[in-house]
Amino acid sequence: MIDKRMTIDDVVDQLSDGMTLGIGGWATRRKPMALVRAIARSGLKDLTLVAGYGGPDIGMLAATGKIRKLVFAFASLDHYPLEPHFRAARQAGAFEVLELDEGMYHWGLRAGAMKLPFLPTRIGIGTDILTQSGFDFKMVKSPYGEGEELVAMPAITPDVALIHAHRSDQRGDLLTLSLDPFFDELLVRASGKAFASVEKIVPTAELNMRDNTRFNLVERAMITGVVEVPYGAHPTSAAPDYQLDLKHLKTYADSAASPEAWADYKAKFVDVTLDDYIAAVGGAEAIAAAPVPIY
Amino acid sequence: MTDTPYSLAELVIVACAQAWRGAGEVMATGIGPLPRLGAGLAKLTFAPAIQTTDGEGLYTSEPVGPGKRPVEPEIEGWANYDRVFSALWSGRRHALVGPVQLDRYGQANISVIGDHRKPKSAMLGARGFPGNSISHPNSFFFPSHNKRAFVEGEVDFVCMAGYNPARYANGKPPAGLDLRIIVTNLAVMDFGGPDHQIRVVSLHPGVTFEEVQENTGFPLARPEGEIPTTPAPTAEQLAVIARIDPNNVRATVFKDNPPGDRKAA
Numbered sequence: 313m314i315d316k317r318m319t320i321d322d323v324v325d326q327l328s329d330g331m332t333l334g335i336g337g338w339a340t341r342r343k344p345m346a347l348v349r350a351i352a353r354s355g356l357k358d359l360t361l362v363a364g365y366g367g368p369d370i371g372m373l374a375a376t377g378k379i380r381k382l383v384f385a386f387a388s389l390d391h392y393p394l395e396p397h398f399r400a401a402r403q404a405g406a407f408e409v410l411e412l413d414e415g416m417y418h419w420g421l422r423a424g425a426m427k428l429p430f431l432p433t434r435i436g437i438g439t440d441i442l443t444q445s446g447f448d449f450k451m452v453k454s455p456y457g458e459g460e461e462l463v464a465m466p467a468i469t470p471d472v473a474l475i476h477a478h479r480s481d482q483r484g485d486l487l488t489l490s491l492d493p494f495f496d497e498l499l500v501r502a503s504g505k506a507f508a509s510v511e512k513i514v515p516t517a518e519l520n521m522r523d524n525t526r527f528n529l530v531e532r533a534m535i536t537g538v539v540e541v542p543y544g545a546h547p548t549s550a551a552p553d554y555q556l557d558l559k560h561l562k563t564y565a566d567s568a569a570s571p572e573a574w575a576d577y578k579a580k581f582v583d584v585t586l587d588d589y590i591a592a593v594g595g596a597e598a599i600a601a602a603p604v605p606i607y
Numbered sequence: 608m609t610d611t612p613y614s615l616a617e618l619v620i621v622a623c624a625q626a627w628r629g630a631g632e633v634m635a636t637g638i639g640p641l642p643r644l645g646a647g648l649a650k651l652t653f654a655p656a657i658q659t660t661d662g663e664g665l666y667t668s669e670p671v672g673p674g675k676r677p678v679e680p681e682i683e684g685w686a687n688y689d690r691v692f693s694a695l696w697s698g699r700r701h702a703l704v705g706p707v708q709l710d711r712y713g714q715a716n717i718s719v720i721g722d723h724r725k726p727k728s729a730m731l732g733a734r735g736f737p738g739n740s741i742s743h744p745n746s747f748f749f750p751s752h753n754k755r756a757f758v759e760g761e762v763d764f765v766c767m768a769g770y771n772p773a774r775y776a777n778g779k780p781p782a783g784l785d786l787r788i789i790v791t792n793l794a795v796m797d798f799g800g801p802d803h804q805i806r807v808v809s810l811h812p813g814v815t816f817e818e819v820q821e822n823t824g825f826p827l828a829r830p831e832g833e834i835p836t837t838p839a840p841t842a843e844q845l846a847v848i849a850r851i852d853p854n855n856v857r858a859t860v861f862k863d864n865p866p867g868d869r870k871a872a
Binding site for chain 2: 338365366384385386387388393394398399402403404405408409411412413414415416418434435436437438439440441444445461491492493494495606607
């Protein structure tokens with residue numbers, strides 16, 4: 313019987329300095345934050361972080377100095393539009409960046425997933441995305457029609473993808489039950505290995521796949537390992553299991569005010585066990601009771 | 608004209624709504640409370656075919672205003688991000704967005720102020736602006752019309768492409784580039800001057816062309832003759848706005864919620 317169950321530490325052991333790490337989700341939704349915190353407290357360094365639709369994943373790894381280069385389209389806490397730790401690190405010139413359009417990032421993952429070197433697009437034309445120092449974008453001429461000049465968006469191919477899902481069996485058959493699967497399927501396909509933290513690992517029968525097939529993110533062959541981490545996306549959401557924690561996001565955002573404030577946050581919420589983390593943010597019941605946010 | 612008193616926010620909502628006049632059956636995205644209410648007003652009056660969302664991932668039958676909802680809206684479709692990208696690449700969307708900077712070419716910035724490698728101020732990042740700008744019509748809202756927003760040179764980081772010939776190999780932007788209107792706290796503008804020069808279309812009551820020009824970092828085109836006054840909301844429009852904004856979020860956008868007609872202040 314295939315068994316892909318792992319621990320958080322097992323996943324971190326699979327990572328090494330200088331790796332390119334892709335993170336799924338979108339801003340404050342379905343970010344694998346327990347895995348991100350484990351990386352934040354590890355000795356890992358010089359990571360190329362690929363997080364196109366970024367939130368506190370970018371901020372936390374920025375605040376702990378893990379990033380050598382960031383590939384992204386935005387970083388936001390949604391209700392607090394600007395990600396303060398990302399801002400502080402950017403303004404200090406702490407890492408290189410490759411800034412992309414959201415759709416270009418999608419296209420880069422799709423090229424990676426299709427094992428193509430690039431996909432053509434018009435996106436970027438006329439903007440500073442193409443002129444920034446982070447990458448030397450090339451143009452391609454369409455072999456059809458009037459030979460339109462298009463941007464060759466390079467494949468994005470992380471060494472490792474980290475995502476958060478709702479359910480899995482021990483073989484890595486995943487369900488993402490939230491409204492939007494985002495681009496996690498493409499991220500997984502584009503990456504060398506893929507690890508998923510999940511709310512709950514259950515027997516295959518309990519996935520109720522006959523009714524839930526549309527929530528089955530990707531075939532299990534693409535998933536290297538699964539880690540059961542209840543509330544593993546907190547303070548981001550894993551709706552419908554639980555919503556984002558606005559109060560904790562505020563605490564997290566406020567910790568960018570000074571090095572002392574960050575040290576205090578890190579000691580309380582990062583350098584702790586999962587059980588202590590859940591207790592520190594108010595307990596499982598409080599997380600489960602967070603109200604549905606309004607956008 | 609109406610005798611009903613109205614706020615600057617309500618004047619702006621009515622002006623924003625005009626962006627979707629004649630838009631047909633397209634996705635309408637208004638970023639921020641006033642553009643969002645503008646899309647809602649358009650949908651409930653002259654543009655019933657447009658599709659608006661709950662601000663997350665669902666299309667709703669009726670427009671959903673900002674803040675707490677009195678009733679759960681009826682859902683009419685799925686607006687997950689993959690589909691939103693597909694829709695916008697097809698051109699069937701008109702977005703009204705609020706950049707931090709805009710220049711004479713209509714190039715817009717939400718990424719950084721200063722040097723991109725080590726910015727003075729890091730903001731959101733380019734988001735979907737580059738793709739939006741060359742795929743479908745776009746309009747803009749600026750709550751503070753000043754020279755920090757309407758910059759003298761080019762914006763610090765061009766996120767949205769504009770009508771800048773120097774930025775294109777053949778001097779021409781892609782066919783999908785279609786910049787429509789700019790609504791501010793002072794005026795409504797468009798790109799209808801010579802070579803897409805930004806032009807004042809209407810002045811909000813009590814505002815002069817000179818005041819708008821003084822607060823803009825580049826020369827504006829002035830239409831011939833007397834410049835129209837931005838139309839005041841009708842009683843019907845005010846009633847629709849009140850219905851879709853029961854939380855009165857519109858009153859919080861401008862400091863002290865000023866009246867739409869300065870002379871009435």
